Amino acid sequence: MDDELAISVRGLRKAYGDNVAVAGVDLDVHRGEVFALLGPNGAGKTTTVEILEGYRRRDAGEVTVLGVDPAQPDADWRSRVGIVLQGTGEFDELTVAEVIRHFSGFYPDADDPDKVIERVGLADKAKARTHTLSGGQKRRLDVALGIVGRPELLFLDEPTTGFDPEARREFWELIRDLAAAGTTIVLTTHYLDEAEALADRVGVIAGGRLVEVAAPNRLGNRQEALATVSWRTPEGTRESAQSATPTAFVADLAARYGGEVPGLTVTRPTLEDVYLTMIGHAR
Amino acid sequence: MTTTTKPATPVTATRGRRPGAGALALRQGRLEITQFLRSRESVVFTMGFPIIMILIFASIFDGTIGGGVKFTQYFITGMIATGLMTVSFQNLGIWIPIERDRGVLKRYRGTPMPKWVWFAGKVIMVVAIGIAETVLLLAVAVALFDLDLPGTAAKWFTFGWVAVLGVTACTLCGIAISSLARTARSGSAVVTPVALVLQFISGVFFVFTDLPTWMQQVAALFPLKWMCQGLRSVFLPESFGAQEPGGSFELGRVAVVLALWCVIGVVLCLTTFRWTTKRDG
Numbered sequence: 372m373d374d375e376l377a378i379s380v381r382g383l384r385k386a387y388g389d390n391v392a393v394a395g396v397d398l399d400v401h402r403g404e405v406f407a408l409l410g411p412n413g414a415g416k417t418t419t420v421e422i423l424e425g426y427r428r429r430d431a432g433e434v435t436v437l438g439v440d441p442a443q444p445d446a447d448w449r450s451r452v453g454i455v456l457q458g459t460g461e462f463d464e465l466t467v468a469e470v471i472r473h474f475s476g477f478y479p480d481a482d483d484p485d486k487v488i489e490r491v492g493l494a495d496k497a498k499a500r501t502h503t504l505s506g507g508q509k510r511r512l513d514v515a516l517g518i519v520g521r522p523e524l525l526f527l528d529e530p531t532t533g534f535d536p537e538a539r540r541e542f543w544e545l546i547r548d549l550a551a552a553g554t555t556i557v558l559t560t561h562y563l564d565e566a567e568a569l570a571d572r573v574g575v576i577a578g579g580r581l582v583e584v585a586a587p588n589r590l591g592n593r594q595e596a597l598a599t600v601s602w603r604t605p606e607g608t609r610e611s612a613q614s615a616t617p618t619a620f621v622a623d624l625a626a627r628y629g630g631e632v633p634g635l636t637v638t639r640p641t642l643e644d645v646y647l648t649m650i651g652h653a654r
Numbered sequence: 655m656t657t658t659t660k661p662a663t664p665v666t667a668t669r670g671r672r673p674g675a676g677a678l679a680l681r682q683g684r685l686e687i688t689q690f691l692r693s694r695e696s697v698v699f700t701m702g703f704p705i706i707m708i709l710i711f712a713s714i715f716d717g718t719i720g721g722g723v724k725f726t727q728y729f730i731t732g733m734i735a736t737g738l739m740t741v742s743f744q745n746l747g748i749w750i751p752i753e754r755d756r757g758v759l760k761r762y763r764g765t766p767m768p769k770w771v772w773f774a775g776k777v778i779m780v781v782a783i784g785i786a787e788t789v790l791l792l793a794v795a796v797a798l799f800d801l802d803l804p805g806t807a808a809k810w811f812t813f814g815w816v817a818v819l820g821v822t823a824c825t826l827c828g829i830a831i832s833s834l835a836r837t838a839r840s841g842s843a844v845v846t847p848v849a850l851v852l853q854f855i856s857g858v859f860f861v862f863t864d865l866p867t868w869m870q871q872v873a874a875l876f877p878l879k880w881m882c883q884g885l886r887s888v889f890l891p892e893s894f895g896a897q898e899p900g901g902s903f904e905l906g907r908v909a910v911v912l913a914l915w916c917v918i919g920v921v922l923c924l925t926t927f928r929w930t931t932k933r934d935g
Binding site for chain 1: 677681685688689692693756757758760761763764765766767768902930
């Protein structure tokens with residue numbers, strides 16, 4: 372076992388009947404890393420993550436998570452792994468504080484429940500029954516239950532669904548905070564900005580395959596991609612050209628037009644462009 | 655959310671001691687009881703049903719069944735047995751599918767909680783509510799309908815073991831049958847007809863020996879009939895044993911059948927229990 376790796380996956384496959392959800396995924400996540408699995412709905416994100424969490428059995432492949440095969444989870448391993456599931460498991464009759472305090476009792480090295488409540492921003496809701504919480508507040512409770520055991524590795528399956536923009540920013544701060552403290556984080560998302568804001572590396576998953584794994588700014592060779600220069604001709608039509616040296620190209624254009632180039636734009640593909648191209652190819 | 659940083663956890667942190675197993679089970683039981691008591695439907699349905707039934711029955715049939723023994727004395731046995739079955743079999747068979755559907759069970763599976771602790775929590779809840787409900791039922795029957803409580807220690811002992819074995823069998827069967835329901839809402843559709851039919855054929859609403867013989871024989875395959883019969887030996891005079899189908903209260907057979915259902919229940923639980931819904935993998 373490689374001590375530097377929190378997660379190692381080789382040749383992971385999973386099918387539900389004829390429907391192949393995961394079709395051969397290889398993946399390494401380093402300790403202390405924030406890794407985002409990015410992909411459209413139905414791409415295989417949740418299936419992959421739930422196999423890593425020990426919820427689903429795989430059909431084939433080798434998987435170790437914190438040095439343990441998640442198909443044989445034991446209590447010690449469970450206490451080192453924090454899980455925030457996609458669906459919320461609700462305890463309608465209990466208060467926020469009661470639920471968090473109860474779950475903290477399952478862990479040998481749990482965090483102080485009051486501190487956790489404060490941390491996820493539910494302090495003023497601590498005594499509220501969980502069924503009175505808003506969607507975003509319920510999600511915060513989920514996160515609280517994921518981190519109350521002070522996990523070495525935290526899984527977050529689409530954690531910010533239902534958050535307003537401000538709550539998302541606050542949540543991102545919390546994730547950065549956990550990462551700074553050394554927690555390895557694996558999150559799935561279909562928000563590009565979330566992956567870009569949080570992840571050290573992004574794995575783009577589509578059609579059950581990992582299409583690419585890279586730092587967000589290197590995804591799809593974005594930095595090296597050709598720039599598109601576009602301008603308006605004197606006839607009023609729009610012309611554009613791809614260039615590896617857009618500055619020289621624009622200087623040329625300026626000389627041709629004798630100064631100002633009408634309607635000039637220079638663009639490189641956005642993360643979204645790159646992403647849509649990638650998942651488009653996989654379909 | 656605040657941004658206070660927690661002290662860095664070393665990668666190979668030495669983990670503290672896990673909380674003791676007994677403490678975990680008690681905590682789980684307390685949580686289950688809290689949830690039960692805060693859910694108004696459960697309290698009214700589970701605790702109230704047998705009491706409403708005894709109020710109705712004792713008011714309708716206020717005569718005697720012979721030998722100067724009041725009807726109440728007979729029907730209280732059926733009501734106690736029904737109450738125990740409601741709090742265990744129906745309660746769990748209806749609530750576990752809801753918790754499974756909500757993802758509560760899945761969430762527990764993601765923690766280091768040993769699996770048995772969750773089951774222990776349910777058992778503690780069932781036992782606590784079962785005792786409270788039975789005491790309430792007896793108190794109402796004594797206060798309003800002059801019920802005679804068992805007079806000897808031996809009868810109380812029989813009461814105790816019949817109740818314990820019966821509740822155990824019904825709890826296990828309730829956990830087992832919860833896996834039949836595919837969604838939260840289908841739990842009560844699965845459980846209620848089973849419970850209702852058993853109540854009718856097991857001598858809860860009628861004098862058992864007045865039922866057709868074939869019905870008595872079907873009922874004899876299931877625990878409720880034997881719980882009622884065991885409880886009749888507690889609340890009726892010795893001489894009434896002769897009127898039972900077997901010519902006596904057959905306490906030995908009561909113990910054997912209930913114990914057998916405990917075994918069947920354990921096997922069903924171990925082979926069929928699901929922590930997640932079908933669509934959940």
